[in-house]
Amino acid sequence: MxxxxxxxxxxxxxxxxxxxxxxxxxxxxxxxxxxxxxxxxxxxxxxxxxxxxxxxxxxxxxxxxxxxxxxxxxxxxxxxxxxxxxxxxxxxxxxxxxxxxxxxxxxxxxxxxxxxxxxxxxxxxxxxxxxxxxxxxxxxxxxxxxxxxxxxxEFSSLATAFCREEFTIAELQQVYEAVWGTELDTRNFYRKVQAAKGFIVPIGTDRRSTGGRPARLYRAGPKTVLFPPLIRPTPSAPEENTRKEEE
Amino acid sequence: MxxxxxxxxxxxxxxxxxxxxxxxxxxxxxxxxxxxxxxxxxxxxxxxxxxxxxxxxxxxxxxxxxxxxxxxxxxxxxxxxxxxxxxxxxxxxxxxxxxxxxxxxxxxxxxxxxxxxxxxxxxxxxxxxxxxxxxxxxxxxxxxxxxxxxxxxEFSSLATAFCREEFTIAELQQVYEAVWGTELDTRNFYRKVQAAKGFIVPIGTDRRSTGGRPARLYRAGPKTVLFPPLIRPTPSAPEENTRKEEE
DNA sequence: TCAAAAGTGTTTCGGTTACACCCATGA
DNA sequence: TCATGGGTGTAACCGAAACACTTTTGA
Missing domain, CATH: 3.90.79.10 (Nucleoside Triphosphate Pyrophosphohydrolase)
Known part of the structure; x- marks a missing residue:
């Protein structure tokens, strides 16, 4: 200074x-x-x-x-x-x-x-x-x-910012898939977001959609740091990321 | 604009x-x-x-x-x-x-x-x-x-910036311990940094110190992104990190 | 030959993957 | 009753933690 x-x-x-x-x-x-x-x-x-x-x-x-x-x-x-x-x-x-x-x-x-x-x-x-x-x-x-x-x-609850106040786990998964540009296994995603305690909290009600079982609704939870994190799949191979790094 | x-x-x-x-x-x-x-x-x-x-x-x-x-x-x-x-x-x-x-x-x-x-x-x-x-x-x-x-x-080769051009794995470990404020297991650290291919590359020679087996010398490798990463131990419990996040 | 530091082997365990399976609804 | 999407159980796998153990030096 x-x-x-x-x-x-x-x-x-x-x-x-x-x-x-x-x-x-x-x-x-x-x-x-x-x-x-x-x-x-x-x-x-x-x-x-x-x-x-x-x-x-x-x-x-x-x-x-x-x-x-x-x-x-x-x-x-x-x-x-x-x-x-x-x-x-x-x-x-x-x-x-x-x-x-x-x-x-x-x-x-x-x-x-x-x-x-x-x-x-x-x-x-x-x-x-x-x-x-x-x-x-x-x-x-x-x-x-x-x-x-x-x-x-991966490490924060940022994904909920893409969702409306009330959302389903499937909607949250769409966020991850769209941002990362990958496909995720529905079943495993379901458990992982629930395992991160404080990430999302269930609201009592369900949302009924056309055809299929109603989905439970959730709201963003109090935690902003995800543990365990949701690791993003390696796009194919984490090879050749040599000397550049965005600074 | x-x-x-x-x-x-x-x-x-x-x-x-x-x-x-x-x-x-x-x-x-x-x-x-x-x-x-x-x-x-x-x-x-x-x-x-x-x-x-x-x-x-x-x-x-x-x-x-x-x-x-x-x-x-x-x-x-x-x-x-x-x-x-x-x-x-x-x-x-x-x-x-x-x-x-x-x-x-x-x-x-x-x-x-x-x-x-x-x-x-x-x-x-x-x-x-x-x-x-x-x-x-x-x-x-x-x-x-x-x-x-x-x-x-955790995810980059930044630690080598704390070291001189040639360094031992023990010196690199001191960097992690000092910055994170934790103690790490020497044996596991040894393998983890070697498992991250491109992180450090061995230079031929050893460094002899007072008492104990000589340590191999290394130089910073070409990769800046560590895979697998060196996850930092959770300071005690990853609990109560609620709604703040440095932005 | 002993202390000290470097480096290796091996078991255990928790988290992830992959996938079979059950549940609840609308048509 | 069937198609559709929601949700659960579980075995195989893999990396990390923990720690006993061997190697190589100086004193």
Whole structure:
């Protein structure tokens, strides 16, 4: 923490959001079409500058989340992801972005925010495959956000943030399958989530669906740390993960 | 990413470092005594403002690290930790800090940097217990850095960053024991690190010490992701970790 | 030949997998 | 009564913990 006599160069601080949700059992990320230069017309993560001096970074993230999704705090998970500050990332000058990861249950269609002409849920495979191009370094931020979500499903109760207040174990399993991109054994999954005491707690009632036995309903439990964890299946072989590591 | 007509408020960006090392088999963090207000005379993490327009954040972190420890890149691990930007955290105004985690092998005594009257290695228990007080929100940053290191030892080869280029398995074990604050079974540890292929590779020679069989020497291997991981023993019981989670 | 540190073998045990099987509902 | 999805039982398997035991050095 320096205190030199010269005035250090100020930077502009933005908040960007990787908002993930499930739609039709597939993982989606919210993207907006930029209404202004730079990158006008291109897809980007929702976000924006801090709106007045003194606004907290986390508050700004909540505000942007509200503006884009009408999600009020409480029913959303929001956490800091990382800072992206490479000098070349924004043509307007030195703009440093504090990226956040948000997890939401399935929502009605998004509303256009102040900075975006349009907003839409995009399947993450379309982003990961490079099929859709994103403004700034938002492609990388999105990948980092997805990887964070994948990793946290193993050891935390984050998965419940994808669900509505009441959910079945089958719905919870769909979360894991969609985020990890794998298939899981229903029977074993059933016991594993119950073995992690405090992860989910049964609500008395059942949910009857078309055909088949009714499923018990659950609510998110008090624990955020899963023990034992739900280890994600190795995609095929954990080989050749040599010297890189996202830092 | 906003593009409104009003000018968003600029902030001052600093880089702070949680530099961890082992000294006499105990985990230490590097702290400096502040030479200037605010918090003059108090202990703080090394760090400072970006030094000219266009300096990359990671470069600034490397520069601060060099200034405090004479560590050149290469033999150090340095990664971004998190952003701390609460409006009240710095009495000078809106100062946002990008905290970094650095891991270094045992070093000669630190050199005073430009911003510090003195720098010293402090055992982390002294910080965690609240025995030493830190300036700004550096106590919290330090705790977050230590927790990050503890977590990464499980799944990454980070532990080798605490060692010199050549090390024995016993030395590596001391790293795990010091960082986790636990004792490990020598025999099982021995096999586990060898089972994680690519973690450490034997160099031909042995190191003879006073009394006892010579130990084989190893070097850090090519893999950064450990498989299987070295799970950290549950401190006693994994109970009551309810609704908090560092975010 | 003894102490000390390095390294090996082996048993036990808990968690995961794989899969056969039973349960409850709507059509 | 049958198809469908929910939920239970259980044997095989595998990695981790625990610990007895052997090896190689210096004193």
């Amino acid at each position: 320096s205190d030199d006599t010269w005035s250090p160069p100020p930077v502009l601080l933005t908040v960007d959001l990787v908002i993930l949700t499930l739609r039709e059992s597939r993982l989606h990320v919210l993207l907006v079409e930029r209404a202004e230069d730079p990158f006008r017309g291109m897809l980007a993560l929702p976000g924006g500058f801090l709106n007045h001096d003194g606004e907290e970074i986390l508050d700004a993230a909540h505000r942007e989340l509200r503006e884009e999704t009408a999600l009020t705090a409480g029913r959303v998970h929001l956490e800091q992801l990382a800072v992206y500050g490479d000098s070349g990332r924004d043509p307007r000058g030195r703009v440093v972005s504090v990226a956040h990861l948000a997890i939401a249950p399935e929502l009605p269609d998004p509303i256009a925010g102040t900075d975006a002409t349009d907003a839409a849920w995009v399947p993450v495979e379309a982003v990961l495959s490079g099929e859709v191009e994103l403004a700034f370094d938002h492609h990388r931020i999105t990948m980092d956000g997805i990887e964070r979500a994948r990793a946290k499903l | 906003s593009d409104d007509t009003w000018s968003p408020p600029p902030v001052l960006l600093t880089v702070d470092l949680v530099i961890l090392t082992l000294r006499e088999s105990r985990l230490h963090v590097l702290l400096v005594e502040r030479a200037e207000d605010p918090f003059r005379g108090m202990l703080a993490l090394p760090g400072g403002f970006l030094n000219h327009d266009g300096e990359e954040i990671l470069d600034a972190a490397h520069r601060e690290l060099r200034e405090e420890t004479a560590l050149t890149a290469g033999r150090v691990h340095l990664e971004q930790l998190a952003v701390y930007g609460d409006s009240g955290r710095d009495p000078r105004g809106r100062v946002v800090s990008v905290a970094h985690l650095a891991i270094a092998p045992e070093l000669p005594d630190p050199i005073a940097g430009t911003d510090a009257t003195d720098a010293a290695w402090v055992p982390v228990e002294a910080v965690l217990s609240g025995e030493v007080e830190l300036a700004f929100d550096h106590h919290r940053i330090t705790m977050d850095g230590i927790e990050r290191a503890r977590a990464k030892l």
